[in-house]
Amino acid sequence: MHQQRPRKTFAFVSSGTSDAEEAAAQLSRAYGQAPVGDADVIVALGGDGFLLQVLRETMGSGKRVYGMNRGTVGFLMNEFRTDDLQERIEAADAETIRPLEMETVSADGRTARALAINEVSLFRQSYQAAKIRITIDDKVRMDELTCDGVIVATPAGSTAYNLSAQGPIVPLDAPLLALTPVCPFRPRRWRGALLSNRSTVRFDVLEEPKRPVNAVADHTEIKSVLSVTVRESSTLTATLLFDAGHSWDERILAEQFRY
Incomplete structure (x- = not known):
């Protein structure tokens, strides 16, 4: 039966x-x-x-x-x-x-953590372009990116803001993260990179008092950050x-x- x-x-x-x-x-x-x-x-x-x-x-x-x-x-x-x-x-x-795990250190010395299913984004906070150093797995890959911002997107988030910023679409089962600049000024022709999902990405904000930057994990925003570390969660x-x-x-x- x-x-x-x-x-x-x-x-x-x-x-x-x-x-x-x-x-x-x-x-x-x-x-x-x-x-x-x-x-x-x-x-x-x-x-x-x-x-x-x-x-x-x-x-x-x-x-x-x-x-x-x-x-x-x-x-x-x-x-x-x-x-x-x-x-x-x-x-x-x-x-x-x-999800991505974001850890930030702010100009006032405070630390914060947040999760992002779509992306972690850094944005300039004033009329001045941001200047950001990019380190991948403890190796500096870009000494200075002058831009409006930069994004680390998951495959799930690759069709969201990342795509609007001309970043690549990533299949959901691909073990990759998309690193995409927002309106890069120097180097002007840099269009970003595809990274292993095992990578740890660190952003250091240069000239922070003059060029303040906010960090956003989906809908959680941290103002005036000095550094931001992003990695894919190994447990969640x-x-x-x-x-x-x-x-x-x-x-x-x-x-x-x-x-």
Whole structure:
């Protein structure tokens, strides 16, 4: 006799917009609402930014997250539908994401740490261009980059701000990080580098009092940094679910053939 699989339990979480709240109410009525800690799958309703927030909050918990688009941006999201959610989840492709760990030292001597699923970015804080020294695995690779900023992006984040800054798109399973300058002035033609995901990247801000720089890990901002160290986490992971036939790899390929 065929044994039926146990049904998944869901926790529906909303970005708080009217569309997302209405969607959460509809889905809760149809499938029930479990506490986040007890649910088999967390269903995030909103845009990419909200999904990244949910992934950070559940990082390392083993919870699987399935996003449905109820926001303005939805590259990481699945199409919103209320029907057949159990079947969609069962057939979904799972992707494991490792965040970046950012450590900063500020001009006032304070240290800070934050996680980034998309990217760690440095930006000039004033009208003056930033001057930044780049060290990879304890070896100085660029004595001085004069620029508006610089980005270290994960594969998951390579299609976000990194792509807007003319950085490369990186497949999700590639063991790489994208290092991309923002409006480089000197060296003007430097377009960045692809690094091993085992690399440790250090940025030192030069002439800091005259050319202050902020560091941002996704949505966590640290002002007036002296140095920033970035590495991929060796312990923390998040699991993201994509509808069958619409995997991350498929989306990456489609993005590269847009014209």
